Amino acid sequence: MADEVRVIGIPRGLLFYKYGVMWQTFFEELGFKVVLSPKTDRAVFEAGEAASVDEVCLASKVYMGHVVALLEGGECDAIFVPSYNSGDVRAGFCTKYQSLPDLVEATFHERAAKFITMRVQKANDHKSARLDFIELAHRLNASPKQALRAYKQAMRAQEAANSSRVSSQQETLRLLTKYRKVAASDPTGTEQAPLVILLVAHPYIAHDPYIAGDIVAAIEGMGATVIFADETDHATAFKRSFDFSDTLPWMINRELVGAILQTYxxxxxxxxxxxxxxxxxxxxxxxxMRNMHGVPILNLMIDAQSGSAGMETRIESFIDILRFQGKGRYLNA
Ligand code: SF4
Structure with a gap:
């Protein structure tokens, strides 16, 4: 297969937002050209919705739209669709990530499409994940040495990208904390620190411009600063999540709740x-919502029909309430 494959397409959806840097680096280190699907827009979403059954989640539909975009773009010889598992009942992955290759191949079996699939059995176990990637490199005709080097480079690139996001977020929080102190010590009360809103969502929701772009813009348009729960240190957040629950079964949700506890x-x-x-x-x-007390929470659900329509009003009300509360106007606040 590898002899016929020079260009590999990667759909910009689901775990691309968690491991995309690693995947792209891995294939490039093996000598392939990588093409990413375009950022999500209405056309991508509608193509994904048309290719999906009604029951699947919005994020899965968007992923399918990215596969369609790559198929119709005609630039790539094969599309990379991995399956991710964690092998850990306290840190599992959504079944969608596990079944993705089967779902995509079944959906597009009538097209003359080539898919490169792999199964990452234990995403958080480096030794195990390394073997999975080396096995994939072997199928792509790489030598053991090339395979190992590509994997190491890919891991380093992903870790560097993660660290850069974490550092940038920490710096933002450091500055905001400083502003808060200045505002709190202002005897005239005229200094106001910007509100800080933590966006808690799976990374392919939080950072997809079509899904969450309007929501982030609405918060920022109200003068608040958005920080992202998935941009805190994952390992630390994961450990902290056990303060919230011993039994929560999904790793990304653990990282998100750990991030809430870290930034609370x-x-x-x-x-x-x-x-x-x-x-x-x-x-x-x-x-x-039931157990995290002390910080106001706005829970929003985006669906395929309404998208983010009407959410601006709810966000405006939420920010207004936070500002009002910040001025000490609620007796029970
Ligand atoms: S975690 Fe939720 S949004 Fe993400 S793929 Fe699974 S069902 Fe869809």
């Missing part, structure tokens, strides 16, 4: 954003 005293409010119908979030959101 530096934020003014939380926007908890999910894509309909999301199995893990239906439980997770409810658990956070």
């Amino acid at each position: 005293d530096k934020i003014d409010g939380i926007v908890l954003l999910s894509a309909f119908p999301c199995g893990p979030d239906s439980m997770f959101d409810d658990a956070v």
Whole structure:
């Protein structure tokens, strides 16, 4: 297969937002050209919706739209569709990530499409994941030495990208904390620190411009600063999540709730954003809403029909309430 494959397409959806840097670096280190699908827009979403059954979640539909975009773009010889598992009942992955190759191949079996699939059995176990990637490189005709080097480079690139996001977020929080102190010590009360809103969502929701772009813009348009729960240190957030629950079964949800606990005293409010119908979030959101006290939470659900329409009003009200509360106008605040 590898002899016929020179250009590999990667759909810009689902775990691309968590591991995309690694995947792209891995293939480039093996000598392939990588083409990413375009950023999500209405056309991508509608193509994905047309290719999907009604019942799947919005994020899966968007992913399918990215596969269609790559197929119709005609630039790539094969499309990379991995399956991810964690092998850990306390840090599992949504079944969508596990079944993705089967779902994509079954959906597009009538097209003359080539898919490169792989199964990452234990994403958080480096030794195990390394073997999975080396096995893939072997199928792509790489030597053991090339395979190992590509994997190491790919890991380094992903870790560097993660660290850069974490550092940038920490710097933002450091500056905002400083502003808060200045504002709090202003005897005239005229200094006001910007509100800090933590956006808690799966990374392919939070950073997809079509899904969450309007929501982020609406928060920022109200003069608040958005920080992203998935941009805190994943390992630390994961450990902290056990303070919230011993039994929560999904790794990304653990990283998100750990991020809430890590940033709790530096934020003014939380926007908890999910894509309909999301199995893990239906439980997770409810658990956070019921058990996370002290920080106001706005829970938003985006579905394929309405998108983010009407959410601006809810966001404006939420920010107004936070500002009003910040001025000490609520007796029970
Ligand atoms: S976690 Fe939720 S939004 Fe993400 S793929 Fe699974 S069902 Fe869809």
